[in-house]
Amino acid sequence: MLSILIPVYNYNVYPLVSELHKQCLDCGITFEILCQDDASQSSLNAFNEHVNALPNCSFVSLKENLAHRENRNSLAEQAKFDYLLFIDGDSIIIHDNYIKKYIENLHDFDVVYGGRLNPEKCPSDNQKLRWKYGRFIEDKFAENRKKQPYQSLLFNNTVIKKECFNKVKFDKDTKKYGHDDTLLSYQLSVLQVKINHIENPVEHGHIDTNLVYLNKTKESLENLILLYEEEKIDIEFVRLIQLYHFLKRIKSAFIISKIHTLFEKYLVQNLTGNNPDLVLFNWFRVGYLCSINQKN
Template sequence: MLSILITIYNYNLFPLVEELYSQCISCNIDFEILTQDDASNSTLNIENEKINSLPHCSFFVLKENVGYRENKNILVQKSKYDLLLILDGDCKIDNPNFIKNYLNSFENFDGVYGGRIHPEKPFSPKQTLRWKYGKFMEDQSIEQRNKSPYRSFLFNNTLIRKEIFNQVKFDNSFKKYGHDDTLFSFELKKINARLKHIENPVIHDDIDSNIVFYNKTKHSLENLFFLYTTNKIDTNHSKMITLFEKLKLYYLVKPISLIYSVLNPIIEKNLTGNNPKLFWFNVFRLGYFCKLASK
């Protein structure tokens, strides 16, 4: 029936697995919960080993780091059921009907996305950038997601048929953080996968510090630039690339890159400080992407 697959790196997953296990038992279904740490060597894995004590649940530790994408591919290979619920490990579930909602939604669809939301307040000023970006730019209602059902289909909380996943899989040819979902969702669009969006969110519980997220965003933009220059996605599948193409038409890429280079010290100081502004974050993203194109 259902394989729940969760990948982590240096995170205590046991409370989440306990909740999912309890809900699956209540639904009286055949299920398995497979979890996997990507060679973090974390002391938290002592807690994660408790997962193996729960029936139908397993915790694996990879000996070598393979990255976010391949970690998920490996778990899919290990799974035994035809229906996959793929979750990021750094989430929290506060809905007692979370599993039931998915079971009631997948008929006649190849993939179902439940959404993700962020806490009402950041845990710390040092995590404000990631929280603001998530709260005010990533979190979307069903109405917003349905305007672009493929582009807004992410893999932090996704039910998908195994046969469909195996037609696409995560591309591990690029290793840096970011835009895994962008490429995967584009490939789903190419095969005309039947997607559905529902209101069944998880809560993002492990929010990066401002400095970590600032550097991750650079890696993410480098990945997006790679997808763009290698023609792995269409230009209209990414808002950033769509905007970049318009800037190219008016020969504005190089000027924006130069302006970004001048402003970069001010931007970085703001974004890695305790009161980052989304305006500067958007300037940073556009400027850095133009800089990549100007090299």
């Protein structure tokens, strides 16, 4: 019935698998849990090997890196059952009826998304940018997610029918980090698959430092531009692309890129500091997006 797919990279996934395994047994369902480390060569894999001692569970450490998209695709190809639950290795299960709630909500839907939560308190000042953006922008209740069912879909903590996933898959030709969920969600919107949003969140366990997240943001924006230029995604699907397209049309992108260059140093100081401002973060994203256009 259910294949739980966990891509791993340099993380101890055993506590997560142990909890999922217990809940699957309590529900009395047919299941498997597949974990695949993407050639991290991490010392934590010594703990992950204990996953293989649990019935219906496996952990494999790849010798060659596939990258995160192909790691997910590879896990899906190995899955035996009709429903795939994608959950990242750093996720934390916060409800003891997590699996049961998914099982109760699978009927008549191709995709079910449970949501994600960031911890109430930020672990450290050096992680505040990612924490703030996650907690105040990305974390949404199901009622709000249903207003834009495709745009609100993230592929951590999502159940999807295998036959549905096989029609889209993660784009292996895109090499840069970011917007995997955006592209896959857009493809699902084109197919008009039936999506259900429920309250069944996992907690975001590993929060990037400010500088790491800022660099990831830049790379994800570069990838977003590629998706736009290669016409892999509709302009109307992503608000940031709508804005970028509008700025190009009124020939303002060049001016904004120059303003961004002048103030980038000060923006970075704020965003990598102890109290990053999300308004400035949005300014940074728009400015960097326009700068990419000028570089190209």
